[in-house]
Amino acid sequence: MKDYAKHKRPEMLEPFFPNEIFRHIIVSCFFIVIELIAIIVFPLHTNLVIKKPDHIPWFLLPVYKLNKLIHHETLFISLLIFFALLFISWPFLVSRKRHTALPINKEQDTRIHHVRYTKRHGNLWQSPIPFTIVIVVIISVVMLCFINL
C-alpha cells in the first residue's frame, strides 16, 4: 500500500478516518438523493426499441448518429473498435520520457523530483498537441449529437 506520510510534513497530511470516509458518505447521500429524484422525474419506457431515435440514451447518441452517417456496417464497427483502442491506449500514445528513480532519504532531492515530475506529467493543457486532439474530439462528439440525419 502506498505510504503518503513518506517525505511529508504532518501539516501536509490529514487522517483517512474520519475525514475522507465522511467526505465519501456525504457525496454518496447526495448521489442517492439525485437517483431518487431522477426516478420520480424521468419517465420509464418498458417497451424499448433501441433503433427508435427518441429512446436512444444521451451517451449512445454519438454512436447512433455515426452509424446513420456512415451507412456501412463493417466500416462502422471497424471505426468503433479503432476509437475504443485509441481511447484505451491514450496514456501510451502521449507518454513522454519516464521520470528518474526516486532518491532515497533526501527530502530536498524528493522535492526537486516532485517539481520535475509535475512539470513532466502536468495537466493536459500543458501539452498542446494532446490537448488540441482531446478538445477537437469532444467538440466533434457534441456536434455529432446535434446533427439532423
Place this chain on the structure above:
Amino acid sequence: MLQKDVIHNKDHTETVHETENENFLKEFIERSITRRLIPKGLSWFGCMGGLSLLAFIIQLGTGIFLMFYFVPSTREALASIQYVSHRVSYGWLIQRIHAIGPHIMIGMVLSHMIRILFKGIYHHPRELHWVSGACLLILTLLMYYTGSLLPAHNDKYSTVHLTFLYAIHIAGIPLAMVLCMGMHFFMIRKTGIYEPL
C-alpha cells in the same frame, strides 16, 4: 491424564490462533483505515470514482432482485417486467432504480475520466489505471446496451438470441467488470492516487 493434556494443548493452540487472527485484523484495520494518513486537500470531485462503484453496487443489487422474475423469452420478457412493476411489492421502485441507474453511473464514470484526462493523472506509472478505467467505461456501455435489449418487444430477436444477451448481461460483462475493478483498485492501492512514486 494424557487425554486431558492433549485437550488442554488443543485448546491452547486454538486460543493462540484466535488471538493471532484478532491481532492481524486489528492491525489491518488500523493500518488501512484508522491510522492511515492521506494528502491534505483532496478535491470533492475525487469522489466520482467511489460514486461509480456505489452506482455499480446498486445496479448489482437491483439486478439480482430482477433476476428472480425476469423470463428471457421473446413472448414473456416484457410481461415479466410488467409483472415486477405492477404486482411485486416495491417492484416498481427496484425496476426504476435499475433502469435510471445506468444514466447516472455513466455520468459519474465519464466525469471521473474527464477529470483524470485533464489533470494528466494517467501518466507513468499510472497508465494501467487508465487502461482498466477505460475498459470499465466500455463494459458499462455494453452492459447498458445488452440490458436495454432485454425487455424490448421486438420480433427480430429469437429466444436463443435473447437468452444469449441475458447471459452476457448477467454473467459475462459483470464478471469482466469485477476483474477490471479488482485490477483498478489493486493498482490504486499500490501506486496511490496522485503523486510521484
